[in-house]
Each structure stands twice: as C-alpha cells, then as structure tokens.
Amino acid sequence: MNSNSPKLVDGMGRTIVNLRISVTDRCNFRCTYCMPADNVEFMDRSNLLSFEEIHRVVTIVSKLGINRIRLTGGEPLMRKGLPILIKMIDKVEGIDDIAMTTNAYFLKDQAQSLIEAGLKRLNVSLDALDPDKFRDVNRRDCLNSVLEGLNTARKVGFKSIKINAVAVRNFSEPEIMGLIEMGRSDGFEIRFIEFMPLDSDKTWERNKVLFGHEIIDIIKKKYELVPIDNSLEIGPASEYNFADGKGKVGIITAVSNPFCDHCNRIRMTADGKLRTCLFSENEHDLKNLIRNGASDEVIAEAIQQAVLIKEPGHKINLKDFKQPNRAMHAIGG
Numbered sequence: 001m002n003s004n005s006p007k008l009v010d011g012m013g014r015t016i017v018n019l020r021i022s023v024t025d026r027c028n029f030r031c032t033y034c035m036p037a038d039n040v041e042f043m044d045r046s047n048l049l050s051f052e053e054i055h056r057v058v059t060i061v062s063k064l065g066i067n068r069i070r071l072t073g074g075e076p077l078m079r080k081g082l083p084i085l086i087k088m089i090d091k092v093e094g095i096d097d098i099a100m101t102t103n104a105y106f107l108k109d110q111a112q113s114l115i116e117a118g119l120k121r122l123n124v125s126l127d128a129l130d131p132d133k134f135r136d137v138n139r140r141d142c143l144n145s146v147l148e149g150l151n152t153a154r155k156v157g158f159k160s161i162k163i164n165a166v167a168v169r170n171f172s173e174p175e176i177m178g179l180i181e182m183g184r185s186d187g188f189e190i191r192f193i194e195f196m197p198l199d200s201d202k203t204w205e206r207n208k209v210l211f212g213h214e215i216i217d218i219i220k221k222k223y224e225l226v227p228i229d230n231s232l233e234i235g236p237a238s239e240y241n242f243a244d245g246k247g248k249v250g251i252i253t254a255v256s257n258p259f260c261d262h263c264n265r266i267r268m269t270a271d272g273k274l275r276t277c278l279f280s281e282n283e284h285d286l287k288n289l290i291r292n293g294a295s296d297e298v299i300a301e302a303i304q305q306a307v308l309i310k311e312p313g314h315k316i317n318l319k320d321f322k323q324p325n326r327a328m329h330a331i332g333g
C-alpha cells in the first residue's frame with residue numbers, strides 16, 4: 001500500500017473519510033425523538049474523553065485518511081472550552097474540515113469564538129417555526145434563542161449553515177414550507193431527516209415517519225426542484241436545487257431509502273467507544289486502549305479492524321432490527 005492509498009476501507013470496499021465525535025451526552029433540550037423528558041442518566045464525567053485524548057484519536061485517524069471531523073453530542077456547546085478542542089483539531093495535518101451539529105441555543109454567545117477557533121461549518125437543528133410546536137417537540141420554550149443563535153452565526157461569518165429538521169408524520173407537514181421559505185430567504189440549506197428509531201422513549205413506529213418522497217411532494221406544490229446528481233456520494237442527503245436558482249434542499253431518507261451503500265463515516269461516543277454505524281450493536285472501546293497505554297500503532301490497528309467489519313447497512317426495514325441500547329444523544333447524531 002503506498003502512502004496515498006486509503007487505509008480505512010471496510011469489507012464492502014467503502015472508504016471512510018469522516019469521523020463524528022460526540023463531546024458530551026448532556027443536553028439542555030429534551031427532544032421527543034431523542035431524549036426522555038426527565039430522569040436521564042448521563043455518563044460519569046470521568047468517562048468522557050479529555051480534549052487531549054480526542055486530539056490523539058484525531059491525529060491517529062488523520063493518518064488513516066480521515067479528513068473530515070464533525071463535533072456533536074448531546075449538545076456539543078455544553079462541553080466547556082469547546083473552542084480549545086477545535087483549535088487543537090484544526091492544527092492536525094490532514095484534517096480539511098471541522099463541522100458541528102448543534103441545537104443553536106448557546107450559539108449567540110459562542111459563535112464568534114467557534115469561528116475564530118477554526119470551525120468551518122454548522123448544522124443547526126430546528127424542527128418547527130411555530131413556537132408551540134417547537135416547545136412540543138423540543139420540550140423547551142426557546143424558539144427565539146435558537147433563531148438568535150442562527151442569526152449570530154451568520155453575522156460572525158459562518159458561510160455554510162444547514163438546518164436539520166426531523167420529519168415526523170402529523171407534526172412536520174405544516175412546518176415544511178415555513179422552513180423552506182426561511183432557508184431560501186436567509187441562505188440556509190434545509191435538510192429534512194426521516195425520524196429514525198433512536199429515541200430514548202422507544203415510541204418510534206414506521207407510521208410516525210414522514211417519508212422523503214412525501215416531503216418532496218409538499219415542496220413541489222410550490223417550487224420546481226432539480227435533483228443534484230451524485231449528492232449521495234458526498235453525504236447522506238439527496239439534494240435538490242430550486243429551479244429558480246434560489247438555494248437548495250436536502251432530504252435524508254434514512255428509513256425509506258437508506259444511503260448505507262455510500263456511507264463513509266464512523267462515530268466516536270463521548271466515552272470513547274467507536275461505532276461503525278448509527279445502529280451498531282457492538283462498540284469498540286478506544287478509551288480503554290488509550291487509558292491503558294496503547295501505542296498509536298495499536299490504536300490505529302484497532303480502528304482499522306473495527307472498520308473492516310463495519311455493518312453493510314442498518315436493518316430498520318428488516319424483521320431482525322434491534323434498536324440500539326444507546327439513544328441518539330448518547331451516540332452522537
């Protein structure tokens with residue numbers, strides 16, 4: 001293998017270039033599709049990887065061909081000093097892109113220091129523009145703080161801001177066009193994500209998913225959409241341009257048309273477990289290796305071996321599907 005060959009290739013021939021790192025399982029929201037309303041058991045803080053430990057993993061995977069990092073959680077902005085970690089990652093040779101997924105509540109205060117630290121891109125979760133619906137789904141009454149966070153992010157210079165909305169049947173339908181109009185006028189790409197069985201409350205049912213093709217049908221009543229070729233080869237979303245040239249929209253059909261064949265990502269939980277799929281039943285414990293003195297070579301080998309047996313795809317649509325023990329906030333979405 002020459003030094004330019006990809007070194008993280010799984011058993012299906014997929015090359016892994018993207019690591020999503022959860023920095024905390026804690027969150028100030030309690031979204032119905034993710035966390036329980038109360039009595040959440042969080043990880044003991046001593047189990048969270050330190051910034052130095054995360055930096056070490058990033059350095060190791062960068063030599064294996066990973067060039068894109070996304071910070072997530074829980075709510076990543078609840079982890080104190082996050083800009084310090086971003087600065088550390090930004091200096092790692094081979095890392096071209098650092099992005100973050102956030103609920104935006106703390107962005108108003110933190111956007112400036114995040115962009116100065118080297119954060120390039122933001123995905124903001126926003127499911128509803130109606131304040132009552134926002135409160136119902138996020139179990140917090142703070143739509144305005146999220147909108148302020150979004151505005152501040154734009155003002156401080158974030159160029160690429162995407163908005164993620166989880167698509168839930170009998171909830172999302174009336175919100176779709178409002179989000180689309182906001183995206184078109186303010187320059188955000190709106191991405192609808194089909195509701196996946198990753199909720200702590202375990203209330204997911206197939207008939208609660210608003211499917212991608214239904215979302216497209218709603219948008220097409222007003223706007224002509226032009227599919228963007230090969231968008232699935234770059235990321236999880238099928239993307240469409242508005243035919244009038246004003247922006248684009250993405251649909252993540254994780255349930256109705258999974259993108260597993262093109263999956264190029266792995267995840268690390270806040271307590272240092274490598275997950276090769278959102279729906280993995282098995283995890284690979286990097287924290288133990290790190291804290292027991294393993295060398296970089298041993299950790300790299302463990303990551304390569306884990307990737308080799310990456311799941312071919314999730315099984316949501318199969319009879320033997322099992323919902324993972326960890327809910328979304330503890331995996332890192």
Ligand code: SAM
Nearest residue numbers: 034073074075101102103125164195196328333
């Ligand atoms: N707290 C941050 C946020 O909400 O953006 C980051 C973590 S959150 C787990 C990451 C993404 O996962 C969010 O866009 C959220 O909407 C999405 N998500 C959470 N639970 C989901 C589910 N059951 N199905 C689909 N998407 C989900």
Ligand code: SF4
Nearest residue numbers: 027029031034074103
């Ligand atoms: Fe928190 Fe994000 Fe989960 Fe909502 S989706 S509860 S904001 S981690």
